[in-house]
Amino acid sequence: MSGSTKKEPPLLRQIITNNVEISPGVHVISFRRDFEFLPGQVVKIGIDTDHPPRIYSICSGNQEDEVRILFNIKDDGFLTPKMAAMIPGDQLFVSEPYGSFLDHKEPAWWIATGTGIAPFYSMFRSGLNEGKKLIHGVRQLNQFYFEDELDWAMGNNYVRCCSGEQSCDVFPGRVSKYLTEINQLPDVNYFICGKALMVVEVRDLLIEKGVNYENIIAEIYF
Incomplete structure (x- = not known):
């Protein structure tokens, strides 16, 4: 049995540009887009490098200047209450996008x-x-x-x-x-x-x- 393990993608520092509560307990958080992605892909997000990140779908167009993430606050969660309290200038740690939930131009x-x-x-x-x-x-x-x-x-x-x-x-x-x-x-x-x-x-x-x-x-x- 091989002892090799699949290496997790690195989490890169991103600076928050906006954080809007669009419905009670539901936020859209934004940061500048510095990577390419396909619509439907996800990223892993953490608030530091000590705690495990969570997976979120990207919620913005792939030609827009900013990446947006839609999330609802989990009262018993570690990550989302902290994300909800973030303001522009705060930092997130975000992976490269990945995933195969992809649509094309067919009906x-x-x-x-x-x-x-x-x-x-x-x-x-x-x-x-x-x-x-x-x-x-x-x-x-x-x-x-x-x-x-x-x-x-x-x-x-x-x-x-x-x-x-x-x-x-x-x-x-x-x-x-x-x-x-x-x-x-x-x-x-x-x-x-x-x-x-x-x-x-x-x-x-x-x-x-x-x-x-x-x-x-x-x-x-x-």
């Missing part, structure tokens, strides 16, 4: 819950939204992050599902309920991003409705 459905919208917003900001349908599920109406921009650009191809509150133009229920009520799903790729239980539930539902397993690409948020 596809993007299915997200909560902050799982981050990679899809990166794809949207990178010009990959033509021929796409975005379905975003949340519990409260104030959790539809970036909704004005997405609604203006995507129109009927932007579907909001809310399980805890009701409003006009918002589907009353979870993403799985919305999908269940569709009789015939198109033959396209389906990208799913959210917590593990949601990803498994939606994947199984899509397969039940005739979607090929190979057409389902998933990213799990912890």
Whole structure:
């Protein structure tokens, strides 16, 4: 048995340029972009080199001057409460981008819950939204992050599902309920991003409705 281990990518120092609370307990933190990335990729982020970093999807277009990260505060977490308190000039430690949750210009459905919208917003900001349908599920109406921009650009191809509150133009229920009520799903790729239980539930539902397993690409948020 080989004693070699895979070396972790180094974490490079980045200086915070902005930190905005866009919804209660949900922040977008920014730093200057000094690397190339593909929409849908992730980075590891730490506040120092002593504690293990966490993985976050990039939430900005790949031609923008800044990299943005969307996150919600975990009250019992180590990293996110400290990130939420950061101000411009503070530093983060960030890895090079990596990951294979990648879409291209073919038609596809993007299915997200909560902050799982981050990679899809990166794809949207990178010009990959033509021929796409975005379905975003949340519990409260104030959790539809970036909704004005997405609604203006995507129109009927932007579907909001809310399980805890009701409003006009918002589907009353979870993403799985919305999908269940569709009789015939198109033959396209389906990208799913959210917590593990949601990803498994939606994947199984899509397969039940005739979607090929190979057409389902998933990213799990912890």
